[in-house]
Amino acid sequence: MAKTEIICAGFGGQGVLVTGLIIANAAMESDKEILWYPSYGVEMRGGTANCNVKISDEEIASPFVKEADIVIALNEASVMKFEPRVKAGGTLIVNSSTVKPRKYRDNIKVYEVPATDIANKLGNPRGANVVVLGALARNTDLFEPAYLKQSIDSFFEKRGRDNPKNALCFDEGVKYFD
Amino acid sequence: MAKVLMTGNEAVGEAAIRAGCRFYSGYPITPQTEILQYLSWRMPEVGGKFVQAEAELSAVNMLYGAASAGARTFGSTSGPGFSLMQEGISYIAAADLPLVIVNVMREGSGLGNIGASQGDYLQMTKGGGHGDYHTIVLAPANVQESADMMVLGFDLAEKYLHPVLIATDAAIGQMVEGVELPDFITHDIDKFDWAVRGCKKGDKPRTIQNIYFMDDNYEQHLREKYARMVENEQRWESIEVEDADIVLVSYGISSRLCKEAIKIARKEGFKLGLIRLITLWPFPEKAFAEVNPDVKGYLSVEMSTIGQVKDDIRLATGCTKLVDNYGSMMELPEPEGIIEKAKSML
Structure with a gap:
């Protein structure tokens, strides 16, 4: 795809902004133009946070995403706010550990994964976002799962925060849709 | 060199360090506070001085002092803070001193708001402070240029012995893009024959002045300086x-x-x-x-x-x-x- 626009949203503290950065970094390292933009305002642990990621073969114009190809929603508030902004035919990935079963738009693809439960079970409670990245790689054309998996590890390694349990979380996110 | 992810504000800070800047002073104001945040740890790491001033007025005057000593120096601010720096910028222009000031523009006049804007064009290009001067103004459109123009800014400032302003904004400051960072340059603080670095016994004292009455060619010097900038530095x-x-x-x-x-x-x-x-x-x-x-x-x-x-x-x-x-x-x-x-x- 020549151009992909993504919104990641959830509670502050769920790693929403980092999730977007991981996607941006993986795309940059495969020679794409990227742009990441944080929601702007008073964000804190427990509040809502979101970021926009744009990936393109060409120069990127605006930093803002109006309609997204992919929305990653880690909590209920994010589903309510951003489901309407998924393009027709686009993808919505939902953390079903924190979002109650509901009816979604029928002109989008919805993938529900109990990311928080999986991460907790694997002893990596802050790894729900990595589970979701597994679901993203499995269900979209954005990245090969193996590529994204190593890219996540190198992302955290560079920041001195590598955690072997991230790879487990990622694999579970992929396998959940087998 | 491989690209790294950085915000425009971080790129400004890192590029300044790489361009040999070892003195920064500023005061926090959204949307440029990340520049201070970044330099507060990065500047000491390379042995430079980071000073969070009590206000923009003192920040700009510290920059004035550091530039007088021959240091590569820069400051940053936004909106109301940029207005507070105008008197100092006018003095720095009058004193023929090289430095860079980054204005991460924000909305509105008065207090305005924290969002992106380009409302400081007239203030930046037509003088801004009192008196008879212009400053070179560079306008990056992305994170890469935010880094590159810091290096260019210092070079132009030293070429003309004149302050250079960089006009960025809240969107460019906050966005993350891939950036190839410039190489490290070592700046020799003793390379200028005009810098005031303390006078040893027997040395001829140097002075940094705001007007050079004694110089017969002063007017000519100013006319030619601005004419050279207009002739040589138009970029588009x-x-x-x-x-x-x-x-x-x-x-x-x-x-x-x-x-x-x-x-x-x-x-x-x-x-x-x-x-x-x-x-x-x-x-x-x-x-x-x-x-x-x-x-x-x-x-x-x-x-x-x-x-x-x-x-x-x-x-x-x-x-x-x-x-x-x-x-x-x-x-x-x-x-x-x-x-x-x-x-x-x-």
């Missing part, structure tokens, strides 16, 4: 202006939307072009010589409600063409809106 990027019916004139964040507008318009057969201003002062008048002589008009696209670039376009074209403005305050200009406005000028 032209896109499809040779056959354009309407040429957009834009800079910074707005120019990115103009490029999108050109792509859409050209697909429809509407010949739009763009002059992207890279220096805001000197205004790139030379860019207009490359434009289709039968162009119907120029449309200034900027995040300003009053249209601050318009008059400079009129002067650059000798008032021979239609000039209009597509401005916005809170939101980025929309490609569709730009095209509609441009069509209305045909």
Whole structure:
């Protein structure tokens, strides 16, 4: 795809902004133009946070995403706010550990994964976002799962925060849709 | 060198360090606070001085002092803080001192708000402080240019012994893009024969003055300095202006939307072009010589409600063409809106 626009949203503290950065970094390292933009305002642990990621073969114009190809929603508030902004035919990935079963738009693809439960079970409670990245790689054309998996590890390694349990979380996110 | 992810604000800070800057002073104000945040740990790491001043007024005067000593020095601010620095910038220009000041523009006059804007064009290009001076003004449109223009800014400041301003904004400051960082340069603080570094016994004292009454050629010196900048430092990027019916004139964040507008318009057969201003002062008048002589008009696209670039376009074209403005305050200009406005000028 020549151009992909993504919104990641959830509670502050769920790693929403980092999730977007991981996607941006993986795309940059495969020679794409990227742009990441944080929601702007008073964000804190427990509040809502979101970021926009744009990936393109060409120069990127605006930093803002109006309609997204992919929305990653880690909590209920994010589903309510951003489901309407998924393009027709686009993808919505939902953390079903924190979002109650509901009816979604029928002109989008919805993938529900109990990311928080999986991460907790694997002893990596802050790894729900990595589970979701597994679901993203499995269900979209954005990245090969193996590529994204190593890219996540190198992302955290560079920041001195590598955690072997991230790879487990990622694999579970992929396998959940087998 | 491989690209790294950085915000525009972080890139400004890291590029300054790599350009040999070892003195920074500023005061926190959104949307430029990340520059202070970054340098608060990064500057000590390379043995430089980071000073969070009690206000912009003292920050700019510390920069004045550090530049007098020959250090590569820079400060940053936004909106109201930039206004507070004007007196100091006027003094620095008068004293013929090289330094860089970054203004991460924010909305509105008065207190305004924290969102992106391009409302400081007139203040930055026409003086801003009291008296008889201009400063060179560079306008990055992305994170890469935010880094590159820090290096260029120091080079130009030292070439002309003059302050250089960098006009960025909240959107460019906050966005993350891939950036290839510049190489490390070592700045020799003793390389200038004018710097005041303490006078040893027997040395001839040096002074940094604000006016050189004693020098017979003072007026001539100033005239020539500004003339050289106007002649040598106009920078711009032209896109499809040779056959354009309407040429957009834009800079910074707005120019990115103009490029999108050109792509859409050209697909429809509407010949739009763009002059992207890279220096805001000197205004790139030379860019207009490359434009289709039968162009119907120029449309200034900027995040300003009053249209601050318009008059400079009129002067650059000798008032021979239609000039209009597509401005916005809170939101980025929309490609569709730009095209509609441009069509209305045909």
